[in-house]
Amino acid sequence: MNNDPMLESYLSEVDSYLSHRLSVSDKSEIVTEIKSHILDSKEKQPQTPMSELLRSMGDPREVANRYLSEKGLAPVPVSQKKNIIKWLVIGFLGTVGLFLLFILILVFKFSPLISVNEESEQVRILGGLVDIDGAKGHISIGDGSGNLNFSFGETKERLTVEGVKTVEMNFVNGDLDVEFSSTQTDFSYSCEYAGKTRGEFKFEKQSDVIKATAVPSLGVDCDLTIPQGVGLILQGQNADVDIQLNPQDQYNIKAEVSVGHMNTPPPSHPQGVPVEVRVSNGEISFN
Amino acid sequence: MSDLLMLEKWKTQIRKGYLELCILSTISQRGRTYGFDLLEGLNQSGLDLKEGTLYPILNRMTSEGILKSEWETRAQGHPRKFYSLSKNGEAVLTQMVEDFESMIRLFRKLKP
Numbered sequence: 444m445n446n447d448p449m450l451e452s453y454l455s456e457v458d459s460y461l462s463h464r465l466s467v468s469d470k471s472e473i474v475t476e477i478k479s480h481i482l483d484s485k486e487k488q489p490q491t492p493m494s495e496l497l498r499s500m501g502d503p504r505e506v507a508n509r510y511l512s513e514k515g516l517a518p519v520p521v522s523q524k525k526n527i528i529k530w531l532v533i534g535f536l537g538t539v540g541l542f543l544l545f546i547l548i549l550v551f552k553f554s555p556l557i558s559v560n561e562e563s564e565q566v567r568i569l570g571g572l573v574d575i576d577g578a579k580g581h582i583s584i585g586d587g588s589g590n591l592n593f594s595f596g597e598t599k600e601r602l603t604v605e606g607v608k609t610v611e612m613n614f615v616n617g618d619l620d621v622e623f624s625s626t627q628t629d630f631s632y633s634c635e636y637a638g639k640t641r642g643e644f645k646f647e648k649q650s651d652v653i654k655a656t657a658v659p660s661l662g663v664d665c666d667l668t669i670p671q672g673v674g675l676i677l678q679g680q681n682a683d684v685d686i687q688l689n690p691q692d693q694y695n696i697k698a699e700v701s702v703g704h705m706n707t708p709p710p711s712h713p714q715g716v717p718v719e720v721r722v723s724n725g726e727i728s729f730n
Numbered sequence: 731m732s733d734l735l736m737l738e739k740w741k742t743q744i745r746k747g748y749l750e751l752c753i754l755s756t757i758s759q760r761g762r763t764y765g766f767d768l769l770e771g772l773n774q775s776g777l778d779l780k781e782g783t784l785y786p787i788l789n790r791m792t793s794e795g796i797l798k799s800e801w802e803t804r805a806q807g808h809p810r811k812f813y814s815l816s817k818n819g820e821a822v823l824t825q826m827v828e829d830f831e832s833m834i835r836l837f838r839k840l841k842p
Binding site: 472473475476477478479480482483484487499500501505506509510512513514 | 764765766769780781782783785786787789790793801808809810811
């Protein structure tokens with residue numbers, strides 16, 4: 444009886460309307476006295492339902508307001524609870540609205556979402572954020588200006604070596620087969636690669652050097668064919684490098700493996716074609 | 731209708747005036763009483779007072795020092811808050827009775 448759920452619920456409501464306006468002890472006294480009165484009423488009228496006794500006491504908000512009014516405090520607004528719900532709904536709708544606006548901005552910025560060019564075998568997604576070149580077997584993820592691409596694919600090309608002294612390449616995680624050819628007059632390469640690159644991965648002629656333009660972060664698997672008279676500078680880590688020299692040529696060989704294995708290179712000639720190979724963690728084989 | 735409304739408003743104002751006088755007088759007569767008992771006594775006298783009106787007034791008069799209160803718990807039962815007049819309350823009641831009787835005398839002179 445002393446903890447009748449309906450009575451406790453009523454008292455809880457009165458307490459909630461008095462919250463933040465009165466001290467804890469004042470609220471406690473008020474709620475306890477109201478409960479005492481209701482229990483006295485119930486003792487006097489045991490047949491009267493609790494709901495009727497509470498109705499006689501009055502609406503919880505009005506009861507709380509009378510206490511507040513007697514103390515000269517502002518009454519509780521009529522729809523305090525409804526206001527809370529109203530603001531929760533406004534807050535929720537506002538959040539949803541902001542989220543939709545964000546999505547619209549993204550869609551606008553990255554439009555068209557997807558475009559396909561069957562002729563050139565190109566697919567562009569999110570306005571070029573993802574660029575798939577089916578002809579080259581190349582996927583690029585980035586702003587397209589070469590700042591950062593994630594690529595994997597295959598590239599092969601032949602380049603003339605007029606005026607070229609060396610072929611240079613840096614690498615990580617490589618498997619490189621280099622042939623110094625006695626018959627081929629151009630430089631050729633065939634590479635499979637994967638990883639993040641700054642710019643497209645390929646070999647480019649720059650003055651007297653043919654140089655790899657990028658270092659794919661996941662690795663390269665390259666077959667390089669170097670014509671007579673052109674040197675080689677390779678430097679990288681985690682790689683197996685296999686070099687087949689042209690027996691008709693002489694080479695100035697500087698080869699070094701910091702962690703790994705290297706067989707004995709052929710004798711080096713100071714006037715020969717420069718071959719510099721440095722590998723950290725890997726293997727160099729001269730054939 | 732507007733006359734009735736005006737009368738009702740006037741009666742409400744009048745009630746506000748003598749309600750505290752009635753409450754303090756009843757408590758003084760009983761010496762010491764608790765809310766439920768006080769309410770019953772006032773309603774039996776014809777005052778027609780709701781509990782939701784009485785208790786906030788008792789609470790305020792206690793805060794003002796006109797009433798004293800103390801909780802009492804019987805061996806078997808719930809706690810009750812007992813009220814009595816403070817010394818200050820006795821003085822206030824005496825003055826209120828004087829003022830009220832003075833107003834009645836004035837009215838009797840003025841009534842048509």
